[in-house]
Amino acid sequence: MRIHCKVVAIAVCFGLFLLLYFFRGHGGADGPPPLRQVGGERDREPEEDGGSPHALSDYPGSDAVAKLARKPSAGLGERAGRREGKAVGRGAGVKARSKFPGNVIRPVTRRRRAEEVMHLAVVACGTRLEETLTMLKSALLFSLKKIKFHIFADDPLASQFEERLNQWPHSVSARFQHSIYPISFSVGDAQEWKKLFKPCAAQRLFLPVILKDVDSLLYVDTDVLFLRPVDDIWMLLKSFNGTQLAAMAPEHEVPKIGWYSRFARHPFYGVTGVNSGVMLMNLTRIRRTVFKSSLIPGGLSWEDLLHPLYQKYKNHITWGDQDLLNIIFHYNPESLFIFPCQWNYRPDHCMYGSNCKGAEEDGVSILHGNRGVYHDDKQPAFKVVYDAIRDFPFEDNMFQSLFYPIQNKFLDTVNTVCGRIPQVFLKQIEKAMRKVFEEKVVRHGRVHK
16 A cells, blocks of 8 residues: 555656646747847847947838747747848848838939030121131130030021031030020111121120120130130139139230231220230120220220210221220220230231240140131141141041141241241140040040040
């Protein structure tokens, strides 16, 4: 009996031991931790490291993830935990992707700085089509920034300009814009203005009035050729002081052979006067300035000044609009910036002997073929340059098809005064070609390597 009681007691103890062992194995601390706890630990890591402060519970959809975490399967819990950990890690680095739309950060787009455009104006009437196109061509051959051409033309020429410009290669037309305007004058008798000096030349006086949306402008005559980038003369705008609003070159370098100093019957700028064939203008300043004159004590705006000034001096002026500009800047010398003669090199600088020291040292920057020298044989050195630029095929090699032909043809001009100094005409052309080659080929190639 005693032995039977002992066996029963041992069996009961063994059963209790097995029961305790069973509950300890399936309900104790060794089971898989809830997924919410794993995610919570990862949520705190980025905040401590300076990352995203948002916890996973802050994201939409976190309740569904928590329900998965409460499922008893250890394998599913571990996989879900890894997915959540990856999502939170990405969230810390990039504020989460579209999986969590409430915290998506849109990419920031930087605004590109607007490309600077240079403005070039010309007035063409009568037979000046070919000459003007050659001038525009020279501006494009050497320049680096884009150019906006403002072409003022009478009716017969307007459609011809449009047609010819549209025929230029796309690689060239992509580098410029153009607008064509009719000839118009805001004050006075239009026919009287139109016949002043050369046909339509007085139009340049009204550019500040017509081009109201243009801040700065380079005006040139049709018989001008650029032998270096327009960019270089455009940079002279930054050399203006607080009162200067226009820039021109002297009419002459030597007063004793100057026209104004010997023959003018009206006021003019400085000792020798200025030539208006190349004129750089800050149109905004011109429109805002009150100009002194001999007309009234208080001064007048640019538009109000032009017609009464013409009426007063029309019987005393020889060179039309250029004389009027000389009169204006005689009374307002502080408003004018003077650039050297190589920026407006004319036959006068060499036909009586070389008298432009700047061109001798640095070469001609802008060639001005006034007196019709591009179209006769009086100054063959000028004609050689004009013919070469006119006949140069766009997109050809400039050294082979432009520079070398000019260089060779200069041999035929050595018996003329201007032709004896070929380096004056060639120096800037060669330098400009090398600059264009470096900018458009060498640097462009490095960028695309």
